[in-house]
Amino acid sequence: MKKLIALLAVVCVFEASFAQPAANLPEFQLQKQELQSQLMYIASDELAGRRTGSEGEAMAADFISKNFEAYGVAKPNGQDSYFQKIPFARILPPAEGMLTLGDERFEQGNAMLITNGGPVEIKTTAVFAKHAWIDEQAGVNDFEGLDVRGKVVFALPGNRESKNPYQAFQESAQKRKWAMEHGAIGLVELYRLRVPWQFFQNYLSKERLEMLAEEYQEADQNFFSAWIREDSAQAVGRIEKGETVQVSIHSTGLVLHEVQSVNVAGIIPGTDEKLKEEYILLSAHFDHIGVGKQGGGAYTEQDSIFNGARDNGMGTVALMAAAKAFAVHPPKRSVILLACTGEEMGMLGSAYYAAHPLVPLAKTVFNLNTDGAGYNDKEYISIIGWGRTNTGGEIEQAASALNLKVAKDPEPQQNLFERSDNISFARKGVPAIDLSPGFTEMDEEIFKYYHQVADNPESIDYDYLLTFCNSFVYSARLIADKAEKPAWTPGDKFEKATHD
């Protein structure tokens, strides 16, 4: 008897420590049934893989916005809907193209990838312009003393500081502009980067989506630019030395269609008089990769739809769970809910938001993104960017309330931090991490589903979906309620990044 009483006392103490107010929070009242039906819809065949700009993707956006409305989420300032419209260009590479420099030939799709320009026939001289870079503050002007008028500029990738392939690719548009302003008629960049040419080839030799630049002009559209992969540095070596070398270019030109898509954004005002001026940005991409050959992976006639239940149906449902819970019981800080488009096309929706924020980035103190390749251990949630911000305590507290362990930056060599939407905000200086369903390594179980037609809603463990959503929303709440302002760990590479 005594023993039993002692045991009961222990049980009571144990329960008391768990019967903290947390258990009464709306995120712990979420119903598996509701989350399941949401994911079954988001990842249904009807939505056809939610490719950016597709009808199925628009249906997903509509579904998210209707849920925001039903939960009582506020619309972003001055907007009459939850949609942030984004103009995209769907671009098809030229059917045919050839560049001849001296006696070296580069064929479109093989050793040359044309990135810009309509149909052209060019015969002129080639000019070497180092990186074709200008940085007045650093006293750099690679065009200085060069006459590039009517000529084709050949340049090294990136600027002299960086050889990061992603950045080099991004910087192309700016270089194109400078080359054009100096009177050149084409820009050819040399693929002297450390990543395999095949990555660029895969991306640039099929249909792709880009953000339609606001300052988009016919002149930009018609300016020829390309990457080439040299077998030898011979021909380029000659122009580097200042020799006159002829270049001829033939291209049938890129084909461009305008396409619309949207981010879906809502606001939950915070409850604390002071802290509500600070916003926590919760993000999850809702697009995926489409159907059949669009998906880039194996498919069959019976199953050709890339349903994206894990990637990122789960994150999308978690974001809606946050909308529901926070609308009922808001945290101290305000919350921006952002369902992003275009992630699979290169984090385009989040990049657009970061360039056109609906709440000033200066007030956006943290981004908790949720996206992942899938899960292989249901005892975990995973954090990408562990230790990079001061929110580890809150993440661990939320996980332990759910008896979950935290997998801290599994697979660091995959550089996952820079492969989802959190990177768009990190680049603007907003402290950011990604919370993913539990995986401890990228193993067979992950690759069985990751970007495969097998990523179906029928294959999801819905008890785990509930736990995962609980952990995402509760983590977000603890961070939004945290006394200390979220911040980068001192010395982080994005600590000095700025909003403008």
Ligand SMILES: [Zn+2]
């Ligand atoms: Zn994803």
